Amino acid sequence: MPRLRFAPSPTGFLHIGGARTYIFNWLYARRHGGTMVLRIDDTDVARSTQASLESIYEGLGWLDLGWDEEYRQSDRVDLHRQLAEAILAKGLAYCDAAAVRFRVPRDPARIIRFNDLVYGEQEKSTADIEDFALLRSDGTPTYHMASCADDIDLGITHIVRGQDHLTNTFKHILIFEAAGAPLPEFAHLPLLIAPDGSKLSKRRHGPVVSVTTYRDAGFLPHAFVNFLCLLGWSPKDDRERMSRQELIDAFSLEGINRANAVINFREDDPFDPKAVWLNAEHLRALPVPDLAERLLPHLRAAGFEVERDKLLKVTPLIQERIKTLRDAAAVADFFFAGELAPYDPAELIPQKGDAALARAVLERARGVLAVTEFERQALEAALRAAAGASGVKAGQMFQPIRVAVCGRKAAPPLFETLEVLGRETCLKRIDHAIGKLP
């Protein structure tokens, strides 16, 4: 059974490139009934921080992609050192000052080859590889040493990682050979880059590179994972929105392409429009109770008092009007706010009408709403009839009512909205609106 690993170093926040690497490893492991290993590569004690370790757990936890085994390199230093010593004892490395350095066989030079599952046949002459450190002068293992020793010890069969490691792989093969270990399969992933072609960095690009930013912005983890999968990989059949199971079933390393992928964010629009669209797609596909449950914390965070029963009624009205969970606060505010935010009374005036018409319509509507059953069909019938009797078009009747009860022109369908709001609130808001008119 294949064994995959994700080996982040806790020297910064989990960023989206790392998340994508994890996802591809995870997908491959699940696709082939393998094991997913999380290994924290914390050999650089000086740069490792607890905060970034927590950000890794936080980010991976949110993605909802579990791992099966977990290790920390700092617990395994003896193992790394032993392998380094063994290589030294075989005469394949030498002491350089106090450090131990691998002696790359250059006389005669030989060609090292491997077949990358994404990039194909790779080869490089040892003449172009310099001797590299295995152990630092303080005796601690370097990344190359620790990583290979662990990959061997943990029985990793597939190393799937960023393309920035492609040329390191030749060094790693040398270590595997020196250790007498079988070679794993290698697959390198194209990198995620910024619109200007530079690599993603927290310093230059800000929070958009951090996984938790997407969580906080109201992305669904399954949508976000779906989006990341589509960067550098495709199912080849035009599918875009895919469930977890569909991703697992369709995933293959051979389907990954080789060019770096741009994540399309801008300063004034920090999220890739396709990520936002895909999120909206997943949002719409969610059963109402599920969506309501996810909306709840975001609405409460925005300061609204929200009861579950009411939210269950509001959710279907906003489901296709929000692109992120966080949008709900702005779209559904009037359902939960005790008092409407101030709005311009001019909004109450319908097309081809004036303030007098608005007042007449609202007064008429008030009369109707005072006596009609608060159920969408009854409301629609009664208000349409009222419009006809007043000699105004339905739209001219509905618009002032909508603004009066919602505080704005863009809102969910009117009759459903009235029904959810209830008679008392609607009458109160219409009275208020009439009062605002000159």
Next chain:
RNA sequence: GGCGCUAUCGUCUAAGGGUUAGGACGGAGCCCUCUCAAGGCUCAAAUACGGGUUCGAAUCCCGUUAGCGCUACCA
């Protein structure tokens, strides 16, 4: 500098010798409609450049250009 990798609409991608170079996002327009959405339809938009090979090249080869990576006792 050396070594390596890459190049299809603005972006993500499909097509891997024969297609009007397909889809999606985003953009424009139309339809639907109580507003806003959602949905439907339509339009604009690409094979980096130059040489080969071939009856035929986005696709294979070479070169150029550009971008990226590695070249640490960072990972």
